[in-house]
Amino acid sequence: MYRSQVIYHQGQRRIAVYFDNTPELTSRFRKLEGARWSSSLRVWHLPCTPEYEKQFNPTDPFKKVPEIKLDDKKIAAILTFEQWLKSRRYSPNTIKSYLEALRVFFRYYIDREMNSIDNEDIIRFNNEYILKKNLSSSYQNQMVNAIKLFYRTVENRNLEIEKLHRPKSEKTLPNVLSKEEVKAILNAHGNTKHVAMLSLIYACGLRRNELISLKPQDIDSKRGILIIRQSKGKKDRIAPISLKLIELLRQYYISNKPTTWLFEGQHKGIQYSAESLQSVLKQALKKANITKPVTLHWLRHSYATHLLEAGTDLRYIQELLGHSSSRTTEIYTHVSTKNLQNIKSPFDDL
Secondary structure (H helix, E strand, C coil), rough: CCEEEHHHHCCCCEEEEEECCCHHHHHHHHHHCCCEEECCCEEEEECCCHHHHHHHEEEEECCCCCCCCCHHHHHHHHHHHHHHHHHHCCCCCHHHHHHHHHHHHHEEEECCCCCHHHHHHHHHHHHHHHHHCCCCCCHHHHHHHHHHHHHHHHHCCCCCHCCCCCCCCCCCCCCCCHHHHHHHHEEEEEEECHHHHHHHHHHHCCCHHHHHCHHHHHEEECCCCEEECCCCCCCCEEECCHHHHHHHHHHHHHHHCCCCCEEEEECCCCCCCHHHHHHHHHHHHHHHCCCCCCCHHHHHHHHHHHHHHHCCCCHHHHHHHHCCCCHHHHHHHHHCCCCCHHHCCCCHCC
């Protein structure tokens, strides 16, 4: 059994498919054209094509309802909210998601004035719309965030946060590869460019978008550091880069001669796409005979865990990964095997 839902992910309309995470089902799903795994949403998703819509029949919380038109006052308020989000440099994906969430919410209360809506109405919307339609917890959180921010900024009215219903966050562990598996993946390609991209993600613990946003000048070979600019949370950070990796990048630079971006597509000056990067990993997994549903983010998780197992202080790992909170970094202590290996099971004494 499965359920599916239309989502907006990284600016694209996709179909998220929720199913039991068994090796058999995962293997079958990975073979579908365009299938990708989202580490942030913890779900497999597909392109939103007519064929997949017919096959999976997803619920669509973003579906336009032409017969329900918002009044001019609500439309003007949403436009004001959009300008506020842009002035605060929210990402295009967040802006798009928040505005669509507000449109859905106001259509639900089409006959109500904005200033008459209160906490009880939001709770009712949660129960009668989100839960009844079995929509995802990430969509529920997104809706609450959008409504709360809208009323605080446009309506100048703070909602009582403690009364807003939010789903419990799932306590999942990060997926980690062994060093042998990482080595097999990095050695799978003969193409220097592909090897350099995957190696840089693992060697510096990069997110996918951080890698494709790098520019040649972000590598400071004399100081042995990589500069990651304006990553998640609009923050810059640096990461150490080894001589071994610098040499690999030199070989790549000489053979490819990138101009604007460190990694470019088929045409000079055009940024390498996230989809192509995911395809590079997929090819490496096939060549390395690794059947796990590995994503690029697994390499980042593996980097952090391997650092921890090598004795690196958790505070340094937090800085290297660009985490705002130490709690985010502490999750790697739950997957590190360094201390677990010293524990003797009572089974061995039987």
